[in-house]
Amino acid sequence: MPAVAIEFDDIGLTFAPASTAPTTALEAVSCGFEPGRVTALIGPSGCGKSTLLQIARGFLEPTRGTLRFLERANGKATARPAMSTVWQAFNLFPWLTVIDNVAFGLDLAGVTKSDRDARARRAIAAVDLNGFEDRYPRQLSGGMRQRVGLARALVMEPEVLLLDEPFGALDAQTRLVLQEQLARLVETSGTTAILVTHSIEEAILLADTILVMTARPGRIAAHIEVDLPRPRSMATTRDPGFSALFDRIYALLRDEVMRAMVGGQGGVQ
Amino acid sequence: MSVSPLAKDDAPVRTKPGYALLDDPRVLGWGSIVLVLVVWELAARLFNVSALYLPRPSQIVVALVTLFGSGGLAYDLGVTLWRIFAGFAIALVSGTLLGLWIATSFRARAVADMFIAALYPLPKITLIPLLIIWLGTGGPFMLTISFLGAIFPIVINTVLGVSQCDPGLVLAARDLGAKPQQIMRRVLLPSAIPSIFAGVRLGLGVSIILVVAAEMVVGKAGLGARLYLAGQILETEQVFAILIVLAMLGIIVTKVQDAVDAALGNWRVD
Numbered sequence: 001m002p003a004v005a006i007e008f009d010d011i012g013l014t015f016a017p018a019s020t021a022p023t024t025a026l027e028a029v030s031c032g033f034e035p036g037r038v039t040a041l042i043g044p045s046g047c048g049k050s051t052l053l054q055i056a057r058g059f060l061e062p063t064r065g066t067l068r069f070l071e072r073a074n075g076k077a078t079a080r081p082a083m084s085t086v087w088q089a090f091n092l093f094p095w096l097t098v099i100d101n102v103a104f105g106l107d108l109a110g111v112t113k114s115d116r117d118a119r120a121r122r123a124i125a126a127v128d129l130n131g132f133e134d135r136y137p138r139q140l141s142g143g144m145r146q147r148v149g150l151a152r153a154l155v156m157e158p159e160v161l162l163l164d165e166p167f168g169a170l171d172a173q174t175r176l177v178l179q180e181q182l183a184r185l186v187e188t189s190g191t192t193a194i195l196v197t198h199s200i201e202e203a204i205l206l207a208d209t210i211l212v213m214t215a216r217p218g219r220i221a222a223h224i225e226v227d228l229p230r231p232r233s234m235a236t237t238r239d240p241g242f243s244a245l246f247d248r249i250y251a252l253l254r255d256e257v258m259r260a261m262v263g264g265q266g267g268v269q
Numbered sequence: 270m271s272v273s274p275l276a277k278d279d280a281p282v283r284t285k286p287g288y289a290l291l292d293d294p295r296v297l298g299w300g301s302i303v304l305v306l307v308v309w310e311l312a313a314r315l316f317n318v319s320a321l322y323l324p325r326p327s328q329i330v331v332a333l334v335t336l337f338g339s340g341g342l343a344y345d346l347g348v349t350l351w352r353i354f355a356g357f358a359i360a361l362v363s364g365t366l367l368g369l370w371i372a373t374s375f376r377a378r379a380v381a382d383m384f385i386a387a388l389y390p391l392p393k394i395t396l397i398p399l400l401i402i403w404l405g406t407g408g409p410f411m412l413t414i415s416f417l418g419a420i421f422p423i424v425i426n427t428v429l430g431v432s433q434c435d436p437g438l439v440l441a442a443r444d445l446g447a448k449p450q451q452i453m454r455r456v457l458l459p460s461a462i463p464s465i466f467a468g469v470r471l472g473l474g475v476s477i478i479l480v481v482a483a484e485m486v487v488g489k490a491g492l493g494a495r496l497y498l499a500g501q502i503l504e505t506e507q508v509f510a511i512l513i514v515l516a517m518l519g520i521i522v523t524k525v526q527d528a529v530d531a532a533l534g535n536w537r538v539d
Contacts, residue, residue, distance in 0.1 A: 057444065059440065059443065059444075083444075084444060085441070085444045087437060087440070087441060089437050091435070091437040091438055091440065091441035092441075093441075093456070093459070094460075095460070095462070104442070104445055104455075105445030105446055108442075108445060108447050108451055108455075109446055152445070156445065156446075
């Protein structure tokens with residue numbers, strides 16, 4: 001798999017609906033996402049983290065700046081690498097069973113029935129959902145649904161995995177278990193991942209690099225390397241290095257959240 | 270069917286078999302019909318009511334058997350069913366496609382909104398004279414009247430169902446590589462199926478009403494025509510017999526729809 005880096009150069013996005021005043025969601029964002037690494041985007045509500053993800057995916061066109069995909073080997077520009085998204089709201093198709101949800105993308109791509117079944121079963125096993133292949137999403141708990149969401153993205157073998165607040169809709173305990181599970185998956189697969197999150201803990205546990213964003217209009221306020229050893233787990237949270245990072249990010253975010261609240265934009269965390 | 274909203278959760282479980290029988294909705298439903306028939310039969314005999322005015326259930330059963338046996342009612346039933354379901358099937362296919370198009374195209378929607386607003390509230394039965402002028406009273410007329418009964422609820426409910434599709438599902442499908450055609454067929458259509466089926470329920474009911482009514486006005490064959498004829502020559506047993514056939518048709522259609530509805534449970538998001 002050719003390693004491709006994603007580069008945001010001075011990217012901005014202003015929504016200009018005809019009826020109301022234009023809103024600037026992103027302002028001059030420059031940052032890079034290295035191949036084979038996990039980068040977390042963290043910031044106050046409404047700062048444009050998810051917007052950034054949608055631009056990378058190609059679902060939103062920036063109104064300024066350039067988005068580049070560069071081959072790691074020679075620095076040449078290349079096409080958008082294969083990407084798959086894991087969504088906060090899971091977005092599973094309620095009329096399809098677990099296995100048909102996971103195989104949906106393969107089916108669209110014209111993979112034969114026996115081949116996509118085998119691949120979907122492997123992906124389902126990777127998220128520990130063996131035996132649930134023929135259930136419907138409504139028969140599963142929130143945590144299990146998101147594991148289906150994860151399997152559905154992983155089965156596409158994306159070069160870049162986009163995680164849009166993947167555990168935001170889950171309760172605290174389920175979240176912990178899934179964070180550990182995801183940490184294992186990204187550590188072993190070596191895939192490039194961009195994680196949008198509200199949780200400092202989640203960012204530190206999963207990411208190699210953390211980008212802290214400002215309140216709207218979003219910019220990159222800080223670029224923090226996480227050099228804690230892998231594999232990481234709940235035990236990592238007791239590492240003194242973890243506490244130092246947590247405090248540093250919290251201090252940055254606290255100011256931004258306050259600014260977002262005073263500015264009247266974005267929500268209260 | 271579902272539990273009554275007034276049912277008490279903490280009501281003690283009854284163990285006497287006599288009571289348990291009365292807790293079965295099927296026993297209650299069929300039992301009450303049998304009871305009404307028995308009371309009817311006895312009252313008609315007791316008060317010696319004229320069969321011209323109110324025939325007894327036993328006389329109606331005899332008329333029903335005769336009509337099916339030598340009176341050719343099976344043929345009329347077949348003709349009516351064909352008219353209803355052929356027109357309805359055309360409405361289902363074209364209405365679903367039209368609804369998908371209206372829901373996904375801004376221009377189609379703007380145009381269709383006006384036509385639907387003008388035509389939907391119009392009682393379709395008022396179109397019978399015009400349709401006879403245009404189409405005569407044969408097969409094309411009957412198919413058109415059945416089609417017109419079903420098409421509006423199906424289009425409207427398809428548009429509604431597609432418009433209410435969770436945008437997250439569309440994004441997820443795009444993320445997995447779906448093209449617009451595939452999104453329409455694999456996401457918008459299935460997510461609208463419960464709503465489309467609600468339109469089917471309404472539409473099929475209107476189709477049945479319209480076909481029988483049209484048969485009463487102009488038909489030479491069909492249940493409506495036989496009903497009207499029997500009424501004119503004061504064959505009251507036959508009138509009741511045909512009404513019973515229509516009622517049975519209603520029960521079968523409703524029960525099949527209930528079964529389809531239950532099977533569609535997996536389509537619903539919770």
